[in-house]
């Protein structure tokens with residue numbers, strides 16, 4: 001399995017993650033034909049946003065409706081680790097419910113990786129023009 005992300009969406013996702021540090025950012029990567037073309041940030045509603053994320057449910061629902069209305073698919077869910085590596089935490093695994101890849105942006109390393117969770121199988125990310 002492979003995750004395709006257009007350069008614009010890739011940049012927007014990183015910009016969002018950096019802008020929200022030291023809190024964790026969260027959002028959706030949406031696109032068409034298996035390639036993400038936009039990053040849609042979602043509010044982090046976790047009471048502990050420095051170490052955890054929780055997509056604000058109302059915003060998430062609105063984003064899913066918008067994607068549906070615009071004929072876009074959810075390609076991945078992303079969140080950031082402002083102070084840690086781009087590896088899923090125990091909690092990331094325990095709370096995973098989506099069958100799309102989870103992209104984790106590790107800010108100190110400046111590197112993002114993607115996984116199927118809770119299994120932890122890594123998904124290759126391909127950034128395309």
Ligand SMILES: [Zn+2]
Nearest residue numbers: 079088089092
């Ligand atoms: Zn995490």
